[in-house]
Amino acid sequence: xxxxxxxxxxxxxxxxxxxxxxxxxxxxxxxxxxxxxxxxGDDPASHSYVGAKSRMAKECGFNSIQHxxxxxxxxxxxxxxxxxxxxxxxxxxxxxxxxxxxxxxPDPVIQSIRPEKDVDGLNATNAGKVSIGxxxxxxxxxxxxxxxxxxxxxxxxxxxxxxxxxxxRSNLFGKPMAQLLLNANATVMIAHSTTKDxxxxxxxADILVVAVGQPEMVKAGWIKPGATVIDVGINRIxxxxxxxxxxxVGDVAFKECLEVADVITPVPGGVGPMTIAMxxxxxxxxxxxxxxxxxxxFAWMEF
Numbered sequence: 001x002x003x004x005x006x007x008x009x010x011x012x013x014x015x016x017x018x019x020x021x022x023x024x025x026x027x028x029x030x031x032x033x034x035x036x037x038x039x040x041g042d043d044p045a046s047h048s049y050v051g052a053k054s055r056m057a058k059e060c061g062f063n064s065i066q067h068x069x070x071x072x073x074x075x076x077x078x079x080x081x082x083x084x085x086x087x088x089x090x091x092x093x094x095x096x097x098x099x100x101x102x103x104x105x106p107d108p109v110i111q112s113i114r115p116e117k118d119v120d121g122l123n124a125t126n127a128g129k130v131s132i133g134x135x136x137x138x139x140x141x142x143x144x145x146x147x148x149x150x151x152x153x154x155x156x157x158x159x160x161x162x163x164x165x166x167x168x169r170s171n172l173f174g175k176p177m178a179q180l181l182l183n184a185n186a187t188v189m190i191a192h193s194t195t196k197d198x199x200x201x202x203x204x205a206d207i208l209v210v211a212v213g214q215p216e217m218v219k220a221g222w223i224k225p226g227a228t229v230i231d232v233g234i235n236r237i238x239x240x241x242x243x244x245x246x247x248x249v250g251d252v253a254f255k256e257c258l259e260v261a262d263v264i265t266p267v268p269g270g271v272g273p274m275t276i277a278m279x280x281x282x283x284x285x286x287x288x289x290x291x292x293x294x295x296x297x298f299a300w301m302e303f
Contacts, residue, residue: 003263005150007270011277014149015060018280022061025287033287034063034090035119035279038081039097040104041071046097053095053276060280063090071101078109086114092290093119093283115139116289119282122172130176133183137289139282144177146274147230151181151207154228154263159186163204167191167218167251168211173232177209198222210251220256228263232271 022033035057039050050066057064067081078096085094094117100106110118115125121141129138155162164186168174174190182188186207191198193212202208202222210218211232223229233251250267258264265271 002258002261003154004258005153005263005265005270007146007150007265007273010149010153011146011273014274014277014281015056018277018284019060021288022284025284025291025293026061029291029293031287031291032061032063032090033092033284034065034088035093035095035283036065036067036085036088036091037095037097038067038069038078038085040069040073040078041101043099046099050097053279056276056280057283060284062280062283065091073101073104075104075108078104079112082109082112086112086117089290091117092287093117093279095120095279117286119279119286121145121176121282127171127176130179130183135183139286140180140278141172141176142275142278142282143173143232143271144180145278145281147177147209147232147271148180148184149274150230150263150265150271151209151228152184155207157184159184159207162186162206164188164207164209165191165202165205166209166211167198167202168209168232170211173211177211181207181209212251214251215249216251216253218252218257220253220260223257223260225260226262227260229257229261229265230271231265231267234267234272 026032037050037053039046054064054066085091094113096109098106110122111124113123115123118126118139121139126138130140164181166174166178169190169192178188178190191201199222203224205224205227207228209230213233215235215237229252231250231252235249236246237249239245239247248268
């Protein structure tokens with residue numbers, strides 16, 4: 001029988017450990033983990049995401065700080081705020097919500113966040129550490145880290161002998177996901193928009209991770225029988241039953257692939273809940289390191 005991964009349940013187990021670790025840090029050092037979230041402009045979806053992150057930070061016992069900037073904020077004003085947060089010893093994690101308004105360039109902002117406070121795991125230093133397998137001093141991008149927990153729960157810590165295919169080569173997800181799989185000894189390939197005969201390539205994968213933003217692109221005939229399928233896509237499509245209504249689907253045709261895969265993530269309720277959970281995990285990890293407590297760590301890879 002196919003196992004449908006419950007992302008909410010897995011995220012809850014991570015968050016329970018985060019709360020326990022944060023409480024221990026505070027009791028032993030008197031220091032609360034501090035997360036600063038910066039949002040620019042009035043995008044409703046971004047405000048919804050930021051609100052959820054801020055609420056979860058408070059639930060975890062963190063000092064949660066939200067900076068809401070107007071849509072006409074300049075590049076220099078945003079850079080100055082990040083600089084101040086970099087220098088604030090009570091802030092252990094900094095997150096700048098993307099996308100930014102079109103007149104702002106996100107990369108200089110992301111790269112200006114100190115690597116040790118880059119809880120989104122997007123700074124080039126942290127990306128480089130992931131590429132050499134250094135998860136002990138680096139911070140891993142949240143969504144790949146969450147997806148990797150699912151893979152490890154299905155296959156264990158050592159993926160030797162397993163073929164993994166990541167569809168998508170973004171810096172945000174595809175590249176770090178492939179690197180995490182490689183670090184765990186899987187044999188890894190990355191596919192993208194110009195890959196030839198993608199269905200045939202998918203059928204070689206024991207672990208298939210899909211992040212392309214194409215609704216239900218991956219069909220049952222693409223899946224190797226018994227594969228683990230991790231669907232990172234989230235797409236809103238109009239329902240056929242009720243005009244004007246929409247529903248969320250992934251990049252994988254879930255119902256038909258359910259008949260072929262051994263393990264699969266649903267959309268919604270799969271990878272999505274893990275992103276905020278791993279943001280909290282990165283924040284408490286950053287706080288532990290900043291306060292010089294190497295004798296206990298938050299080891300997300302053990303989940």
